[in-house]
Amino acid sequence: MQIATEAPSSFRSSAVRPGALGLIREALAETFGRRRLIRHLISADIRRKGSDTLLGNVWWVLDPLLQMTVYLILLSVILRRSTPDFPLFLFAAILPWKWFASSINDAVSSVVRQERLIKQVQFPKVVLPVSAVAAEVLNLAFGFVIVLLMLAVFFPAHATINVLWLPVIAAVQFVFTLGLALLVSAINVFYRDVGILSGHLIRLWFFLSPAIWSFDSSAGRFGAIEEALGEAGVSLLRANPFAVLLTAYRDVIYGRVNEAGDGFTPGQSPDLIALGMLLLLSIGLLILGTIIFKRLEPAFAKVL
16 A cells, blocks of 8 residues: 555556545646746747747737738628727737637647657656646737737727736636646547547637627627527527636727717726636636546556
């Protein structure tokens, strides 16, 4: 029994494997105990992405800007959307969505990418998805600087002190993203289709979230969707976690379009009740993702 207790967790028998609370405590201890390793992985990930292209990590902001331009041309020029200051309306939601999509795309293959290292070195695998998600936080911070510059230079009428809520909203999104990242990164080791399928699901999730539209039916942007889906469909759209997150980002950065649809109210505080409920859901997802990851972790080396 003493030998089994002192052995690394990945080699313990199922008879001495800890329960759910033990797995959570173990994951926390491994994460905080390997802070230097996580910092090294984050630094390596940033250097890798920066060295792959000429403009390096600047593409992290250029990509949502270009995406915003495409939707701006499509909705403003072709479909003649008349939302005031539409570029800011789009960018306020596309930027945090870019953070989520990049985090999940990196995390889903974070364990599989380190196949050779996992087979050669004994270390806590939980640091891999954690570092993948944490690396994107620095890029998001850079994106928020761009948002503040846009508000100060191009859209000063939208700027309010409510932008100080941005770190709070980002913290809720981080917890949600990390929980999902732990879940998909573990399952992808056994079912590689998850990595392929996740990209398509994320694209579908984007259009089901209020990124290029909003729930403001009075301004004419949601009326057609509401009419097509009915009350049950609208309820499902509102239950989407990113319905809460993207609306909160847009509230504090852009504000809301007025009843007539030809003006706006500047940035305002987010719906704290909705954010609080989403935080509780995200914590539950994080706990579930941690337990599943730690349960499956001992088999990673065998499957890989």
